[in-house]
Amino acid sequence: MRAFILALSLLAAGSAFGQAIVLKDGNRIFSSEFSLQDGKIIRTIQIGEQKATSIVDKKNIDSLEWPYPAELTESADLLAKGKTEEAIAVLKKGRDFFENFEGIEGNWFVDVYFAYIEALNQGGKFDDVVKSLPALRALKLTDAQKMRLRIIQLDIERQTTSDYVAIIGEAQSILKETDDSAIGASLWNIIADVHSRKKEWEKALLAYLRIPVFYGTQMQRVPEAELNAAKTLVKMRRYEDAAAFLARIVDSYPGSQVAEAATKEKAAIAGMKNVIEEEAAAPADGKSGEAKPQESEAAKGDESKPKA
Known part of the structure; x- marks a missing residue:
């Protein structure tokens, strides 16, 4: 005893x-x-x-x-569950704590702060990310963090410019420089979004699906990629396929922002059937062929709006 x-x-x-x-x-x-x-x-x-x-x-x-911060582990787990807002809150708390020891050896401030900015970016907090970049650049970053900063900057460019050729070219260039799976997953998300903005739905779908298929270890990126893949199926008028995908997302990430968004998307296309290519191309003037089914609000969207 x-x-x-x-x-x-x-x-x-x-x-x-x-x-x-x-x-x-x-x-x-x-x-x-x-x-x-x-x-x-x-x-x-x-x-x-x-x-x-x-x-x-x-x-x-x-x-x-200080050992590896619990905030980094907990936030990664929350992101893997599609709970981006909760992950941001956890990292903010950690950032505020370690900020008190900035400049002291053994402090985790830079790592936690960097993860916080990445979570903001993943959560679509565009303005907050832009405001934080000067402070982020001023920190003493590792080579790996400098590479990740390039990804954040490229992600900002894809939301603020229409030079899609340059953005995809830069993304592919970085992919050749590293085999880091976290960077790869982030880059393919950017590439997929660019294809989506160009309405290249097939390319966008395949790019989004590369993340869970080839970068499955980056669980914090998977829920967002799956949701965007399902939204792309809606854009392609593959409504039944999208509904099944969205239902699986709701079941996989209960209580998350991703599941909430998937539920709304699924409701918008409820009962709609897949539209094959020939039907989608048929005239809707009532003289030949059948009228196209009413496109859901989820499928219409506003292509000018930045995506999370």
């Missing part, structure tokens, strides 16, 4: 040891011993039944002793 209690104590101590402020004198302030208030680090010491508090001067901090 004593051995069991000792093991638990050591486990708890190891956990606490994993999250601590390391002072220049070698002492550690564990995460359970401090809090953040208005940008100040408040240390609380229990002395008998009394508590004493003091402000920790950042000049006395040597480094942070």
